[in-house]
Amino acid sequence: MTVVVVRSKFLDLGDSMLKEGEEGDDLKGVVTVTGAGVFDKNERLLPLISLFLSEKVDAKSFALKTALTYGRNLSYCQDFLDSRQELRSWQLDDKFLHVGRPVLLKYVSEMHDDELGTKTIRNRDASILSFISKFLCIARDDRPAFRIDNPYEAGLISPAPKSKIVKSCSLPELKVLIESTPHERERCLLQFIFDSGVRRSEVSRVTRFSIDEAIRLGQAISPLEPRSLGVPSNYYLLHINGSKGGGDQIKERLSMVSPATLERVKRYHASAIYKRHSRIFPKDKAPAFLNAHGKPYTANSISALLARVSKRAIRQLKLEKSISPHKLRHGYAYALLNSKDIGDDYLERLGMLKVSMGHASFKSTEMYTQIPPSLLNAVCGTNLEAASKAVDMEKLFSETKLSIDARAKK
Template sequence: MKVLAVRAKELDLNESPIREERDFDVAQLDGVKKLTGVAVFDDEERLLPLASGYLSHGLQNSLMSYESSLTYAKNIGYFHEYLASRREFAGCDRDSAFLDLRTHALEEYFSHLREEAGLSKKTIRNRDSSFMAFFNKYLCRGVDDTPAPRSAANPYSGGLLSPRPTKNLVQACTLLDLKELVLSTKSERERCLLQFIYDTGVRRSELPRVTLAAIDEALDFNNTLFISRGVSEAINSDYCPLFICGSKGSADQIKPRTTLVSRATLLRVKKYHSSPLYKMYRRQFGKADETPAFLNAEGTPYTPNAVTKLLTRVSRRAVSDMRLAKKISPHKLRHGNAYALLRSPDMGVDHLDRLVAVQKTLGHSKLTTSEIYTQIPYDLYQKFLRPGTEIKTKAGEMEELVKQTRLRIDLGDTK
C-alpha cells in the first residue's frame, strides 16, 4: 500500500508528456496548476478509485484535515489489503470489494486485529470510525448529486461495530518531573521552551505559531489600567492572557483561544529574547507578529516533529541519569498543565471553577473532554502532594522553577 496526499501543491504542466497526444486539449495543461487530493495505491501500485475519490473530495472541500486524510487513507488501505487476502473477494477489481462486503467481514476484520495483530481497542475503534465515515458519507450516499456507489445495505446503519475502548488514566508530567526534565539540558533556550509548554498547555502543533508579538502583548497586560470611580491602577497580576493560534479546528482551520500563563514564565522567555543569540537569528524575520517566539539551534522555527525529538532526546538523557523513571512526551506536559490548574487555589473557589479554567485554557470544545482529568478526584490528588505544597499557586511554582533552573546565555553561546 502507498498513500500520496498533497494540498495546494504547484504542478508545472507545461512539460507534461500528455501535451503530445493528438486528441488531447492542450489548453487544459497550460501553466502551473495547484493540486489538492489524496491517492491510495495497492501493492501492485494500482490506484484505488473509491478510497481516493472519497479522501480527495474531503480534502478539496475542507471536510477533513490533511492529517485526517492520511490517517483515513492508511486505515482504509489496511482494510483493503485484508479483503484482498480473502477468497470471496479475490476476483474483485481494485477496491470494488467495498461495494459488496457485509457486516460480518468487518466484524471478522476487527477480530483479526484484536486476536492476531494484537492491536489495542483504541486503535481498532479508530479504524472503525474511519470506515463508518467512508460508508456513511461516500459509499452509501454519494457526493455532488451523484448516486451512491454502493447499492447494498449500509453495515454502519446501526453505528460503530467495534467494542468501546476502556479509558486509561491520564499520564501527566508532574512539577517534579518538569524540574528534572529541565535540568537534563544545559541549554537555557531548551529549558525555557520546556517550561513554556508546561505552563501554557500548548500542543506541539501550536508552538510554532506562538510569536514574539504574542509574548509582548501578554506581558503588556500588566500595564493595563483598572479604572473605577476615580481609582486608576495597574493590574499587576501573577498571570497574563496569551493568545494561541490553536489546532484541532475543523479541517485544518485555526481555532484561536486565550490561555493563562504565569508572568514568571513570560519574563523568562523575554530574557531569552534579549540574548545575543536570539537577536541575531530574529533578523531574518519581519515584524514581531511574523517572528517565532522560539528558534532552534540553527535559527529556524521549531516544527511539531522537532518538539517531539527535543522531548525524546532530553527525556532519554533524564532517564539515563536516573532523574526520571520514563520518557515525557509533549502531551504529558499539556496534561501536567491541566493538573497544575486544578490544584492551584487561585484558579477558582471550587473544583468546577478550575475544571472550566482547564477547558478554556486547553481549548476543549466541551467540558466533557476536560473531565478526563477527574479520573483522579481533586481531593485525592491533593493527598499525593508533598506536605506544604498544597497551597502553592501555579504562578508561584513557575517562579520557583525559574529561580532554580535559569541559565545565562552569553555572547559566545551557539545554542
C-alpha cells in the same frame, strides 16, 4: 499501500508523463491541485477511497493529517478485504460496495487478535463507518448512492475503548528535564510548553509580539471574555494560534500562563543571541523561540529535544521513561486543575481548562477527570495548602535559571 494528500499544491504539467500520450500536447502550464490518492501495493489507484478523501479535503472538512489517517485506516481494511475469498471477484476498493457486517466483524476480531489497542481499533472502525455510511450510501445531486444497504446501520462494530488515566509530565519530572540541558534557551522553552499547554506544532506560531501583548494587556477583555471565566489577576492570558481547527484552519484560543514563565521568556528575548537571530524576522512576526541555528522550532525538533533530554536523564537514573511533548501539555492540564488560586472549585477549573486547551467539547476535557482530585497533588508535586501553578513556576524559574553568555552561539 501509499496515501498522498495535498491542498493547493502547484503542479507543472510540462513534466507530466501524460504528455507522452496522444493528447499530451494539450498539457502545459502550472495548475493548483487539491485532493487525495490512495494506491494499493501494486501502485493502482483506489478510486472510491481517493474520491471520498478528495471531496473531504476540497471542502476543508478534513485537515491533511486527518485525511492521511483516514486513508491509512481504509487501506488497512482494504488489505484485509483483499485476503477474503468471498470478495475475490471484486476489483480494487469495489469490495467496500459488497462487504457485509459479518466480514467486518471478522476484521474487528482480527485486530483484537493482533493485540491492537482499543482506541486504535475504534478509530479504524469509525473511518470505515464514515466512508460507507456518509459517502458510499449517500446519493448526490449528480449521482446515485454507490450502495443501498448499509452494514453500519446498527452503528459501530467495535466496542467502546477502555478509559485510561492520562499520563502526564509531573512538576518534579519537568525540573529533571530542564536540568538535563545546559542551555537556558531550551530550559525556557520546556517550562513554557508545560505552563502554557501548547502543542508541539503550535510552538513555532508563538511570537515575541504575542508574549509582549500578554504581559502588556494582562486580563484585558478579549473575544473569549476571560473575566467571565473568573481568571485570576496573577495569570497572563496568552493568545495561541491553535493547530486543531477544521480543514487545517488556525483555531485561536487563550491560555493562562504564569508571570514567572513569561518573565523567563522575556529574559531570553533580552539575550544577545536571541536579538542576533531574530533580526531577520519582521518585528511582529519574530518567533518567541529559535533553535541553535536561529530557525523556528518545528514539531519534529520539539520531539527531538524532549527525546534528547529524556535520554540524558534516564542515563543519569533521574527518569524511568522518556517524556513526550504531549505529556507536557497534559502536565499543564493537571497543574491548572490542581491550582487552588484558579476558580472557586474543581468544576469551574475544568471549564477554564476546556477553553485554554482549545477543546471543542467537554468530552475531550473530561479525560483528565479519570484521576481522582486527591491524587492530583502527587502528580503536580505540590501540597494542598499552597497548590498554585503560578507559585510552582516561579520556584522552578528561580531554581533552574542559567545566565546567557553574550558570546554564546547556542
